[in-house]
Amino acid sequence: MTLEVTSSAAAELVARLGSAVVTDPDRMLAYRRDQSLLTPDGEPSTLVRARSTDDVVVTLQIAHRHGVPVVTRGAGTGLAGGANAIDGCIVLSLERMNEILRIDEAARTATVQPGVINGDLAAAVAERGLWYVPDPGSRAISSIGGNLATNAGGTCCAKYGVTADHVARIKAVLPDGRIIHTGADTRKNVAGLNLTQVLVGSEGTLAVIVEATVRLRAQPSAASTVVASFPTTAQAIDAVLTIRQVADPCLLELMDRTTISAVNDMTRMGLDDTAGALLLVQCDGGDAAAEAARCAAACAAAGATEVYDTADPVEGEEFMQARRAALTALERRGSTLLDDLAVPVPHLPRMLAAIEETADRHDVLIGTFGHAADGNLHPTIVFDVSDAAMTARARAAFDDLVAACLALGGSITGEHGVGALKTPYMESMVGATERELMAGIKSVFDPSGILNPGRGF
Amino acid sequence: MTLEVTSSAAAELVARLGSAVVTDPDRMLAYRRDQSLLTPDGEPSTLVRARSTDDVVVTLQIAHRHGVPVVTRGAGTGLAGGANAIDGCIVLSLERMNEILRIDEAARTATVQPGVINGDLAAAVAERGLWYVPDPGSRAISSIGGNLATNAGGTCCAKYGVTADHVARIKAVLPDGRIIHTGADTRKNVAGLNLTQVLVGSEGTLAVIVEATVRLRAQPSAASTVVASFPTTAQAIDAVLTIRQVADPCLLELMDRTTISAVNDMTRMGLDDTAGALLLVQCDGGDAAAEAARCAAACAAAGATEVYDTADPVEGEEFMQARRAALTALERRGSTLLDDLAVPVPHLPRMLAAIEETADRHDVLIGTFGHAADGNLHPTIVFDVSDAAMTARARAAFDDLVAACLALGGSITGEHGVGALKTPYMESMVGATERELMAGIKSVFDPSGILNPGRGF
The missing domain is CATH 3.30.70.2740 (Alpha-Beta Plaits)
Structure with a gap:
């Protein structure tokens, strides 16, 4: 790919998409990397801040014709460098395509553009008594498109699965500009090969996702929370193995000694920092308190030195904040x-x-x-x-x-x-x-x- | 494909695989069709009753070299003609590859050959307190390989998803005889494109599955059952929509008037055959009885004329037998x-x-x-x-x-x-x-x- 190629592609993009196109290197800087460290990146030739599927189609058609690489990005919160620019590439940002197009309460689905922030979707459907389950740690800042591209997990996966498990349909643009629709509005569909699950987790290598229909659930009842500290991580994992036999927790998180100490330093939460490991367990559903009690007993039996059990959602949320603070707390070190x-x-x-x-x-x-x-x-x-x-x-x-x-x-x-x-x-x-x-x-x-x-x- | 081609492929198969190969048309008759009616079929040239992955490899290599089509089949319980023979094809039966290779209680996985009958796997893991969830209506007679090939559903899907949701790894043979391993033993894995979900539901068109590792769950507590009859199907569906808001049933089945009457004639179960529709609901988990009570209330509110609610698993199973009898009862007509x-x-x-x-x-x-x-x-x-x-x-x-x-x-x-x-x-x-x-x-x-x-x- 020569400079000539990239400039003529850029010129065409400007001609077709006007102000959606940025070529100023300073303005492109913020679009050069995701949040990972020590991953390779390159100098993009052009940034397209797409406003619509049409913008995506035009961008891909031009890139395709000129053979210019395209790096698609959402909110840029990735942790593996998958959205880092490549030398000479077009960075295709979908952050402006951030509309929640439909929430269908009866069908329990939401149709969204890729730039919608995960937490914004969760909040919007919660207003209707519904629940968008996938909850990556980045949910306040990461977008559904990026969640789909990486098949993001989160804390809910223990019970409810990963992003892939909550996708019904995808609308995407192929590199030559053709639009495809995968999946179905139905919960079950075995008509043909599963293109949806090929696209989920494909990290922008196959097509550009411009719309997704995701499945929603009814809001669960408030969760009961158990926090247990253990002398050793091995004992904590013993507890995990038992918990899986006696309960179906919706969250089962671990922090080691170093993390506990970093979180304590940042938040003054006063977690037990003599512990070798801390488990945070939540159970939801109508039987939450009884399930949590079984989890607490499992922790005690595995050698926990402290076990705290609460049905108070506010208290539970405070412990969750400690867990969510883990990475930030370590970053301060x-x-x-x-x-x-x-x-x-x-x-x-x-x-x-x-x-x-x-x-x-x-x-x-x-x-x-x-x-x-x-x-x-x-x-x-x-x-x-x-x-x-x-x-x-x-x-x-x-x-x-x-x-x-x-x-x-x-x-x-x-x-x-x-x-x-x-x-x-x-x-x-x-x-x-x-x-x-x-x-x-x-x-x-x-x-x-x-x-x-x-x-x- | 000429007769000469198929005969020389058959001769090679006999030479390499001996008694695993059948060419007698009479003996091949039982392998010509699945259980569907009115679907096209053809005259196979050869039947291979594979005993091992090696047999599958040899069969595919020979077929590949001669360009002979291969129709893979498990127990032959398919309902769409996907395992019907094609003129001149090799029918590759996996029914003899029916070993449960490993049950890993701690990891909660089972590794099986494709010919294992779904119900046999379910029974084997139940002895260890574990649960293989996918439960197609054919589970007593259909095999895991066929379940994977069609991405079979069942009654559990309401809460627990389809076959695809319970597969961790697949070992398969490509048409040229190369062996692939997809997926991972871990619950979460986003390394590369999702080949596992491409294979699941591919109906024998991509590769031959010779081994699968499936995920198991802890056995749930006994289910509570609700049976409700409605004057109209529309009222029954009203109840379904409410039930989804107030409970997370593990089973939610519908029978219409014609089906109720056919089941009554066959089983003398005395279902309410003045009803336009019957709903059968089951809830599991620690809160099963309370959830079932909410489902019963939803049915009454939607206009059910009779609502029967029981926590007795034996009684619940009797109602399930009525539902399972639906197709057989209609077939008697x-x-x-x-x-x-x-x-x-x-x-x-x-x-x-x-x-x-x-x-x-x-x-x-x-x-x-x-x-x-x-x-x-x-x-x-x-x-x-x-x-x-x-x-x-x-x-x-x-x-x-x-x-x-x-x-x-x-x-x-x-x-x-x-x-x-x-x-x-x-x-x-x-x-x-x-x-x-x-x-x-x-x-x-x-x-x-x-x-x-x-x-x-």
């Missing part, structure tokens, strides 16, 4: 390299031990928190990015964490996506034939390979 | 053409009205039962297959039912698959570009097009 590893739940003790060994071996601080019910941990390496040697140790520790996860039969990414951060590990995660199939599917959607090239798989 | 239509739940009254109008217009009997919570109905046309004029009316009625469903934004198949039965309707269901993408994905997996050609999409 330095630069962070956030990992997103998933292992089978019974292997959590071994994964947590591997994390501690890795921290020791590379002499870095690692705070770990995550979604214990799913085996999905976010070991967060805290380091000083201005210290080259320490940064190198952080990177080496990151490699070792991924290797430890793979050795336990885990996944290199549970909910953040491969992006640019995890591509080096895909070869160990996914076999050669399987990657060939993924590349083949990519070619079916994007034969000229302009959509987020090199990313995702 | 004549030949049946079973449909599998899904509409958004609020459109159920209009769909039910369209079914009644269709029955009148074509002067055929249609009994309807189905999964009301999912909007998934099985209108069942009862006719005399020896009466050509009546058979033609049945077919015309079938066309009209599908058309009515499409007009309501529905899906032409909720859980049975496209097979051969629904291919004529795919053009109206799925757009041209979307079908092109599906065909493209098919070519990625099966470039020579030997796997179940012409089926599925």
